[in-house]
Amino acid sequence: MDMNISHETSSKEHQTNQDSSNMGQPHESLYLVLSYLPLFELLTMAQVCTSFKETLNNDILPWLNIVVDEKARKSRLSDEILMNITSRAMGRLKTLVLVNCVKITDNGLHNVIANNPSINKLHVPQCSSLTAEGIIQAVTTLNQHTIVLKTLKINGIFNITKEHLQTLHSLLKSDERSSIDVEICPKCDEVRMVYDCPLETCERKRTTGSCRGCKFCVLRCEECRKCVRFDDEESEAACEDTL
Template sequence: MEENKDEETCLEERSSISSPHESLFFVLAYLPLFQLLSMTQVCKSIRDAINNDILPWMNLIVEPPLSCRLTDDILIELVVSKAKGRLQILALINCVKITDDGLSRVVAQNPHITKLHVPGCTSLSPEGVIKAVKFLSENNHNLNTLEINGIYGIHKEHLQTLHKLINHNQTQHNQDLNKILYHEYTKSSTLKHNDTNRPIDVDVCPKCDEVRMVFDCPRIHCECRGCDLCITRCIECGICLRGSDEEVEESCCEDMLCLECWLKLPKCNFCNKPYCNKHADQQHRVLGSIGFVCDACHSNFN
């Protein structure tokens, strides 16, 4: 009898150890795609939870290192088998293998996308993006934001067409929203429209008249506005580096910094230059030292 009890106790302990904690299943929907796919290899219960639950797949954000591996077929398989037509956010960051055909097929099966972000997807064309946005703008669908920086061949005519489609879409959404607010007498944040003056991440630069990302200076009383090719800015704080009285400093990654930001950043042990926060992962740590060595000094040192 005692041996049977001991065996039962061991089986209970093994089952309790092998089964994941219940709280783990609540965080699956908040994991980035790379970690989410990695979790499917942990155990069968977590894999089934990820594959059978639609919530983690309503927002599909593909970032490096997965970006270079994503193709049209893989994207469509993911969207069809996981999102099942309920995709709300589609963000493809630097996915150079995604084409117009792949994007249009995904959009056609997921008409409720509210955020479409495809920066750096160089295989997409302006016409393909317009086709996707036009589809999402039909039948009172609500596309709030569009990111297309890095797509080649975008001209002012394309940008005007996209603005017309999105603005018309937002007007329809505001009319429907006003009816809801009128009947319910509420101003809940879940009902408020995301009012933004720049639903598209690119604009026409007032200096070079090209379609690029256009920035405003965060300086007080400074009204400079232009793309990064027309106006040199600090990579950290974004202020314009203009005028002979402005002290401009270089970083290890060759980005420009204002003196204030340069002083705040940690410096290379040899050349006394910092990395900006965007390229901080290029630092080489030295054993037994609290500082770092930049890539150039590390190559010379070796």
């Protein structure tokens, strides 16, 4: 009798421990979404439990496309932190998007590029500590590995000249405006983002094409991007926010 009670008690304790162990494990479906999470959520998930941490440390798929945008804590991103994050791709990083990451330097970018020769999308707009020379060096390094960037975004990087832009186009082996987000403004002759009025009914576009230009040369609505004239009261009323 006592042996039966003891055996039953032992079985219940074993079952309880097993249930407790199972309760502590994340549901299997959660692992499937890890590769779709934004960077900040990925880093947070790695701190949730040991299981997630081990999975993220051993799986490169979630780290192949690194995007630090307006939603991420970009102000904290330094060269050292960026190197630590991108190293998780094990040299197979495909996409690097850094928006307004002002602490990233030419040296930090070069280290990431040198260790990830398969990058085909490089977006670093408003990364004001980067220079035109640093961008050229990064693209040149990728070219040495026969990688041609599909898109390069460098708007907001200071002192980019027409000569710099020409060099980048030559390295990218493409004259298409879509490959680089900046071009030479037809009005001020500076290297900036150039906009076209999206309205087919735009009078200036239809007659003289004079609405094509950078934001410093042509006043535009921040939402719809159409050009706005000071003498056009209707346009000003409809588009209160301008670039």
